[in-house]
Amino acid sequence: MMSDEPIPLKPRKARAACPICGRPPAPEAKPFCSRRCADVDLGRWLNESYRVPVTEETDEDGEAVPGTERG
Ligand SMILES: [Zn+2]
Structure with a gap:
Protein backbone atom coordinates (compact mmCIF):
# COMPACT_ATOMS: atom_id res chain seq x y z
CA MET A 1 0.00 0.00 0.00
CA MET A 2 1.27 3.37 -0.92
CA SER A 3 0.08 6.43 0.88
CA ASP A 4 -0.64 9.15 -1.57
CA GLU A 5 -0.28 12.22 0.46
CA PRO A 6 -0.96 15.47 -1.28
CA ILE A 7 2.19 17.49 -1.21
CA PRO A 8 1.57 21.16 -0.67
CA LEU A 9 2.89 23.18 -3.53
CA LYS A 10 3.56 26.10 -1.30
CA PRO A 11 7.29 26.65 -1.12
CA ARG A 12 8.57 26.83 2.38
CA LYS A 13 9.85 30.31 2.75
CA ALA A 14 12.36 30.55 5.49
CA ARG A 15 11.69 33.83 7.13
CA PRO A 24 19.24 36.09 5.16
CA PRO A 25 20.98 32.99 6.46
CA ALA A 26 23.51 31.13 4.40
CA PRO A 27 23.02 27.39 3.86
CA GLU A 28 26.50 26.64 5.14
CA ALA A 29 26.11 28.71 8.25
CA LYS A 30 22.47 28.33 9.16
CA PRO A 31 20.80 29.93 10.87
CA PHE A 32 23.43 32.57 10.51
CA CYS A 33 24.42 34.46 7.42
CA SER A 34 28.07 33.61 7.85
CA ARG A 35 30.54 31.81 10.04
CA ARG A 36 31.43 35.11 11.57
CA CYS A 37 27.96 35.69 12.88
CA ALA A 38 27.86 32.12 14.11
CA ASP A 39 31.02 32.78 16.05
CA VAL A 40 29.60 35.98 17.43
CA ASP A 41 26.52 34.18 18.61
CA LEU A 42 28.59 31.44 20.16
CA GLY A 43 30.67 34.00 21.99
CA ARG A 44 27.59 35.74 23.24
CA TRP A 45 26.09 32.50 24.37
CA LEU A 46 29.20 31.51 26.25
CA ASN A 47 29.46 34.93 27.81
CA GLU A 48 25.88 34.86 28.89
CA SER A 49 26.17 31.41 30.34
CA TYR A 50 28.66 32.85 32.78
CA ARG A 51 26.44 35.69 33.82
CA VAL A 52 23.13 33.93 33.81
CA PRO A 53 22.02 33.23 37.34
CA VAL A 54 21.70 29.58 37.91
CA THR A 55 18.51 28.73 39.65
CA GLU A 56 18.98 25.81 41.89
CA GLU A 57 16.11 23.52 41.36
CA THR A 58 15.72 20.67 43.68
CA ASP A 59 14.65 17.69 41.74
CA GLU A 60 12.67 15.51 43.99
CA ASP A 61 13.28 12.01 42.98
CA GLY A 62 10.95 9.71 44.73
CA GLU A 63 12.86 6.70 43.64
CA ALA A 64 13.48 4.11 46.25
CA VAL A 65 16.78 2.36 46.03
CA PRO A 66 16.27 -1.35 45.83
CA GLY A 67 18.12 -3.46 48.30
CA THR A 68 21.16 -5.37 47.25
CA GLU A 69 20.36 -8.55 45.53
CA ARG A 70 21.51 -11.65 47.20
CA GLY A 71 22.33 -14.41 44.90
ZN1 LIG B 1 24.76 37.70 10.18
Missing part, protein backbone atom coordinates in the same frame (compact mmCIF):
# COMPACT_ATOMS: atom_id res chain seq x y z
CA ALA A 16 14.35 33.19 9.69
CA ALA A 17 17.05 35.78 9.47
CA CYS A 18 20.49 35.85 10.95
CA PRO A 19 19.91 36.54 14.65
CA ILE A 20 23.07 38.61 14.71
CA CYS A 21 22.71 41.01 11.83
CA GLY A 22 19.32 40.14 10.37
CA ARG A 23 20.58 39.14 6.96
Whole structure:
Protein backbone atom coordinates (compact mmCIF):
# COMPACT_ATOMS: atom_id res chain seq x y z
CA MET A 1 0.00 0.00 0.00
CA MET A 2 1.27 3.37 -0.92
CA SER A 3 0.08 6.43 0.88
CA ASP A 4 -0.64 9.15 -1.57
CA GLU A 5 -0.28 12.22 0.46
CA PRO A 6 -0.96 15.47 -1.28
CA ILE A 7 2.19 17.49 -1.21
CA PRO A 8 1.57 21.16 -0.67
CA LEU A 9 2.89 23.18 -3.53
CA LYS A 10 3.56 26.10 -1.30
CA PRO A 11 7.29 26.65 -1.12
CA ARG A 12 8.57 26.83 2.38
CA LYS A 13 9.85 30.31 2.75
CA ALA A 14 12.36 30.55 5.49
CA ARG A 15 11.69 33.83 7.13
CA ALA A 16 14.35 33.19 9.69
CA ALA A 17 17.05 35.78 9.47
CA CYS A 18 20.49 35.85 10.95
CA PRO A 19 19.91 36.54 14.65
CA ILE A 20 23.07 38.61 14.71
CA CYS A 21 22.71 41.01 11.83
CA GLY A 22 19.32 40.14 10.37
CA ARG A 23 20.58 39.14 6.96
CA PRO A 24 19.24 36.09 5.16
CA PRO A 25 20.98 32.99 6.46
CA ALA A 26 23.51 31.13 4.40
CA PRO A 27 23.02 27.39 3.86
CA GLU A 28 26.50 26.64 5.14
CA ALA A 29 26.11 28.71 8.25
CA LYS A 30 22.47 28.33 9.16
CA PRO A 31 20.80 29.93 10.87
CA PHE A 32 23.43 32.57 10.51
CA CYS A 33 24.42 34.46 7.42
CA SER A 34 28.07 33.61 7.85
CA ARG A 35 30.54 31.81 10.04
CA ARG A 36 31.43 35.11 11.57
CA CYS A 37 27.96 35.69 12.88
CA ALA A 38 27.86 32.12 14.11
CA ASP A 39 31.02 32.78 16.05
CA VAL A 40 29.60 35.98 17.43
CA ASP A 41 26.52 34.18 18.61
CA LEU A 42 28.59 31.44 20.16
CA GLY A 43 30.67 34.00 21.99
CA ARG A 44 27.59 35.74 23.24
CA TRP A 45 26.09 32.50 24.37
CA LEU A 46 29.20 31.51 26.25
CA ASN A 47 29.46 34.93 27.81
CA GLU A 48 25.88 34.86 28.89
CA SER A 49 26.17 31.41 30.34
CA TYR A 50 28.66 32.85 32.78
CA ARG A 51 26.44 35.69 33.82
CA VAL A 52 23.13 33.93 33.81
CA PRO A 53 22.02 33.23 37.34
CA VAL A 54 21.70 29.58 37.91
CA THR A 55 18.51 28.73 39.65
CA GLU A 56 18.98 25.81 41.89
CA GLU A 57 16.11 23.52 41.36
CA THR A 58 15.72 20.67 43.68
CA ASP A 59 14.65 17.69 41.74
CA GLU A 60 12.67 15.51 43.99
CA ASP A 61 13.28 12.01 42.98
CA GLY A 62 10.95 9.71 44.73
CA GLU A 63 12.86 6.70 43.64
CA ALA A 64 13.48 4.11 46.25
CA VAL A 65 16.78 2.36 46.03
CA PRO A 66 16.27 -1.35 45.83
CA GLY A 67 18.12 -3.46 48.30
CA THR A 68 21.16 -5.37 47.25
CA GLU A 69 20.36 -8.55 45.53
CA ARG A 70 21.51 -11.65 47.20
CA GLY A 71 22.33 -14.41 44.90
ZN1 LIG B 1 24.76 37.70 10.18
